[in-house]
Amino acid sequence: MIMNKIKSISICLLACSIFFISCNSLHPILKSDKVVGYYTNGYVMNKERKVIYYYANGYVMNKNQEVIYYYKNGYVMNKNQEVIYYYKNGYVLNL
Structure with a gap:
């Protein structure tokens, strides 16, 4: 049960990281x-x-x-x- 929560949190963090990295690369104007x-x-x-x-x-x-x-x-x-x-x-x- 604890392992499933840890796995869910890590997947969420990975997805958020990918999203923000792609946003910055798609919109260099933001920088x-x-x-x-x-x-x-x-x-x-x-x-x-x-x-x-x-x-x-x-x-x-x-x-x-x-x-x-x-x-x-x-x-x-x-x-x-x-x-x-x-x-x-x-x-x-x-x-």
Whole structure:
């Protein structure tokens, strides 16, 4: 009985290790200092995964739905159309 528990725990630890190693190798962006946030399903989140903005139809809006940024072709621009960030594979990155 004790051996089965030890075997289960070791298999779980091995699976977790493989998962985290594969995540790091698949996403070298994670190791970068350039990551400032994430985006998915209409939400922009900071590094702590707290929703800070919304995006739709080329606009990035705050919680009051005021347009603060624009996005197009992988770039995020301020109201003066100056590129300030880029986005790729779910990450928002500094230039």
